[in-house]
Amino acid sequence: MFNPEKLLGGLIRSTTRGSSAGSLLKGGAALGLLGVAIEAAEHYLGNQQQTTPPGSRPRSAPPVPPPPATASPASSPGTSPGPPPPPPGARPQAAPPDPPDPETAANKAVLLIRAMIAAANADGVIDQAERDRILKKLQSVDLSPEEQAFIVKELLSPSSLEDITRQVDHRQLAMQVYAVSLMAIRVDTDAEHHYMRTLAQELDLDEKTIRAIAEKVGSPHPPGPPSTKGE
Known part of the structure; x- marks a missing residue:
């Protein structure tokens, strides 16, 4: 069975156990390809920890209470009045957010893995030895x-x-794609610099954002700011 989220999580655990992002980058494209950005790691591993344990039933929504009785207190002795209405100006309680769509999450995991591999191929050097x-x-x-x-x-x-x-x-997805791509390579060739600049440009990420991502993932070679489209 193909589980892209499990694949992404497995790659995270296999490469970050006992290693820092900086040490992974020293291994070049082969090892860097198996690293992922902190944003992606927190997102997908966090989802795994929050899932329902095996064998337990998912928590269902509470049953809808029956409508209040229409009889007046005078006609129904001993009946307590219903709850008071909310005070004026009070906002009704918001419904809980919908759970994430499994298909959407899987598609994003696949995209992140593909982004890493595409970046590692920026200078066309994923040869047989690296594979x-x-x-x-x-x-x-x-x-x-x-x-x-x-x-x-x-x-x-x-x-x-x-x-x-x-x-x-x-x-958010744009930042994750850029981060995993940056971790996939060392950004020490002209082709890799060009790839990352173009990627930032196409993802509409400014210089401040790409430098913040580079700092967070521990990249020693943050690429320059994206060039202006049309140059």
């Missing part, structure tokens, strides 16, 4: 055959920058 090192690292992760096949397929045919950015529909 072998990545797959060897994956042996420590409990992946299903489908999950491992997905990684192999993406390594052989990485998504383009345009494929990645056209799927980003809000700012």
Whole structure:
């Protein structure tokens, strides 16, 4: 069974156990590819911790109370009056937010993994030796055959920058895509600098934002500010 959130979480745990983001980056694209940004880690691992334990029933909404009796207190001796109405100006209690859509969360996890691989391929150097090192690292992760096949397929045919950015529909996701991409590479070649500048531009991230992300993920080589479109 292919579970992209489990795959992303497994990659996080396998690479951050006993290591800092900076030490992962020293390994180059092969090890950096298996790291993810702190934002993504907190989001997906936090969701895993908040899920209902196996065997337990999900908490259902409380039953709707019956409508109040229409009889007046005079006709129903001993009947206590209903609860008082809310004070004037009081806001009604908001309904709880809807749970996240599993399909949407899975699609975002796939996008983050593809963004990492696309960034690692920024200078076209995911050769056979690097693929072998990545797959060897994956042996420590409990992946299903489908999950491992997905990684192999993406390594052989990485998504383009345009494929990645056209799927980003809000700012939080844009920051996550940029962060995982930055962690996938060392940004020490012209091609990688160009890739990250273009990515920031297409994601509409300003200089302040990209530098804050670089600092948070521990990147020693934050790329320069995005260039103006049309240059």
